[in-house]
Amino acid sequence: PNGQEALNVLRRQSYDLVLMDVQMPVMDGYEATHFLRRLPQFKDLPIIAMTANALHTDRKQALEVGMNDHIPKPIKLQLLLSKLLQWIPPKKSETTVPTNQSLELPPKELPANVPGLAIATALNRLNQNTSLYLRLLDVFQRNQFNTVEKMQELLAEPNLVEAARLAHTLKGIAGSLGAKGLETASRTAEAQLREGNVVPDSLATLEKELKQVLKAVADLLAR
Known part of the structure; x- marks a missing residue:
């Protein structure tokens, strides 16, 4: 995927939040965000930058172009969830499905390590x-x-x-x-x-x- 494709998708469908990879071909995440912020319908859309670094300069650059927050990669699930809860406002019509009604199969048991994967x-x-x-x-x-x-x-x-x-x-x-x-x-x-x-x-x-x-x-x- 590239930044131009991301813009095309956002024009066709609405989203509660965008996780924007800053390193993309054709148009990077910074440029895509700058373009989105110029359009009235996207001025309040939460955009979270994803970068391979946790440097202060990365967060600063993300905020300067109009992103709301920053998550370093590799992404930690707990951090991602906290950011989603922070930036996505709850919808009044949302209903909670009890976990005991889940139809998912029990998860597989995996080894701690295999060659190539921790x-x-x-x-x-x-x-x-x-x-x-x-x-x-x-x-x-x-x-x-x-x-x-x-x-x-x-x-x-x-x-x-x-x-x-x-x-x-x-x-x-x-x-x-x-x-x-x-x-x-x-x-x-x-x-x-x-x-x-x-x-x-x-x-x-x-x-x-x-x-x-x-x-x-x-x-x-x-x-």
């Missing part, structure tokens, strides 16, 4: 929500399986800026899933891409880590 660490961030973790793994394998190939195509153009953004996105997702090796490899690749000095070994390491995580994900989802 599952216990990730579940701590998600408040031990195993079902949510498995859904995130499924989305990951469907959307990120060819990320390294896309990066290599961008390098051939060459388009280091877009390749760096792919590495940045992969880094944030990997951190949220507990894929520490993949997160580190993505961080290294991103730094080199932004400096314009790509080391082939870094991409090879990134590809190796991604394949390991994808295999672990496939095994977990097949349990």
Whole structure:
């Protein structure tokens, strides 16, 4: 997804809140927010920035362009929930469904760790929500399986800026899933891409880590 696509979606459908990734191709989150704030229908829409850093400068920049708040990645579920409660006003028509009426199946029991994934660490961030973790793994394998190939195509153009953004996105997702090796490899690749000095070994390491995580994900989802 990119910033322009986010704007198109917001024009078609109303939302209570927007989680805005600041690193997106075509139009980044800062530019998208600046554009939204110029439109009357979006002047009061809560927008929360998501960045890979917890630096004061990131929060300051987010507030300056009109965002309401800031969440660092990898995202911790408790922090996210507190921000949602803070910025989304309750609706009078909302009704609460008793938890004992839930039709969800009992969550699977997962190992604490598998090669490539620190599952216990990730579940701590998600408040031990195993079902949510498995859904995130499924989305990951469907959307990120060819990320390294896309990066290599961008390098051939060459388009280091877009390749760096792919590495940045992969880094944030990997951190949220507990894929520490993949997160580190993505961080290294991103730094080199932004400096314009790509080391082939870094991409090879990134590809190796991604394949390991994808295999672990496939095994977990097949349990």
